[in-house]
Amino acid sequence: MEPKAPRITDVARLAGVSTATVSRALSKPETVAESTRNTVIAAAEKAGYRVNLSARNLRRQRTGTIVVLVPNLGNPFFSEILAGIETALSKADFNMFVVDTKLVHVKPHLVSEYLHATRADGIIALDGSLPGEVLSAATSGNGAPPIIFACEWSPRGEFSSVRANNARGGELAISHLAGLGHRRIGMISGPKDNVLTLSRSAGVLARLDSLGLAFDPRHLFQGDFSLDAGARAALAWLELTDPPSALFCDSDQMAFGFISELARHGVPVPDEVSVVGFDDIAIASRYIPALTTLHQPRYRLGFSAAEMLLGHIRSTCSLAIETKILEVELIIRNSTSAPKS
Amino acid sequence: MEPKAPRITDVARLAGVSTATVSRALSKPETVAESTRNTVIAAAEKAGYRVNLSARNLRRQRTGTIVVLVPNLGNPFFSEILAGIETALSKADFNMFVVDTKLVHVKPHLVSEYLHATRADGIIALDGSLPGEVLSAATSGNGAPPIIFACEWSPRGEFSSVRANNARGGELAISHLAGLGHRRIGMISGPKDNVLTLSRSAGVLARLDSLGLAFDPRHLFQGDFSLDAGARAALAWLELTDPPSALFCDSDQMAFGFISELARHGVPVPDEVSVVGFDDIAIASRYIPALTTLHQPRYRLGFSAAEMLLGHIRSTCSLAIETKILEVELIIRNSTSAPKS
DNA sequence: CTGAAAGCGCTTACAG
């Protein structure tokens, strides 16, 4: 019985025109006479017509899909970026297909599937550490879809990207802590080779240097942005005979892990040690203590990356490599204070 | 110059067979002779062939897409559910298309687009409060794709769903608090008509009743699952002359909002008031105090919903309405203790 | 401004 979905021929019959005219009236309204257009639109409405995207995409030789590679869907940091991407894409009539790259690092082959032109018209990567074999597929040029990095980027710089001003974030954190009187400032970093870690560290070190402060390598705790990494850093901090009085963390999550593990050991923040996070995720303002952190414009990061990608898709020739940098903002809350004398 | 992506005809030529045979060898390997199959697979490999999904889907009269309606992409509660859905769907070769329904409540028309059979082979809704007009499109039966609710469900019960045992969650929370000696137990609820709110409240009230404890309506703080709602409840709690000594919250977020706002007013948890959350999101174990809460199997919720949906898609006849209920677990941490005498 | 017709790349009854 199933009344099948109406096709363009149904609308054409109803409107008394050809399918070509229906197609034009609906997707390029300015190319048909106004009266025709109105008739067609009314007929489409009446029939409850929706264009079949598989047919349209097949004909137009595109997929209508943008693949977004997310390092970890379970991390709240990414959700607002996705929201920004989705907004930009849905305006342009593209679907967002989200793929968690935890899979990639296990099965790179699986993901290179998605990077193929038959699957996606473009790619947004939120993960700078995609294996070279995956990326090389994307650079090979033989009809590979354009790729834009957002937040993170590929270390070799062969792709366009939208980033936060990470180095500036490191500088702002150090300025703030030094301004409060801290002299021994440590750091909980992301993975050693991560581009965010590197650029923020560069800002941290530059600012420390300009202030005449030294950085003690024993005060570097290397992590991976996770809650657990922060907790591990706390344990290491507790072992130190002369621990830093302030800490800059490469993510809010690590800051939370650090603070909570110290709390378990009866060491209060900021009384014993000041902590600055990075990201300003939603819970940061409601943590105890409320977290001083660098705010990243996550929604705009996603939105801009999507817009940049759409630009690359629309242009026939391959565009130059673009880098767009968005500013960060220091949000001072209650996890930082002057060191106890 | 662009070397175009290889098509099935390229593989056929390379393998010296017809396109029909290539198609069969690749998607129904058991229907061709082994030697043919091997030749074809080798040729496909050599050519770097990937099936064109638009063409396949057009021919098969399907979309290959499942639409997931998420109330708020920015809420970390949903991310793990999405991960579960994605795992189940990618196994079955479906794409997951995520749509934030914040848009829906503004423009219901926009979303009913997605619920149409030309857009999706099936729908997973994580939002029980979809407007009736949207749902009626989905029930109208004229080729509308099947829909499964996950976590939340539609109050009128006209759709299949996968849920947590919410009532049991309410009971476990009350048993725990009463066991600690609490007699005045309040609640921070979700929206009044929300199905989660209703079923958990039913569990709470049933358990209170069986324990011979009364529920004081002044101790009900109505919220909306957000951090801010929890903070507002804290302000209301502070106004009470005889406030409850323990509180059951319909989300971890509201628990955090409540605890943090109390902290700002110098009221410590659990010393002054015990708090139980719901969800067990990642930060719960690293909050200060670590949050006692009901663990929801979020990944499994998503995975099961996807599997159920795939079942409905595969069966030609329309299946009966199914309801699958997954157990919750009370995780006791540090936000609950005996009331101060 | 409009229509007839080709063709996007597949899959699948049908015939052998």
Place this chain on the structure above:
DNA sequence: CTGAAAGCGCTTACAG
């Protein structure tokens, strides 16, 4: 077990 051929529903040069 395999192939020839039709057709999924569109869009778009091309011709008028």
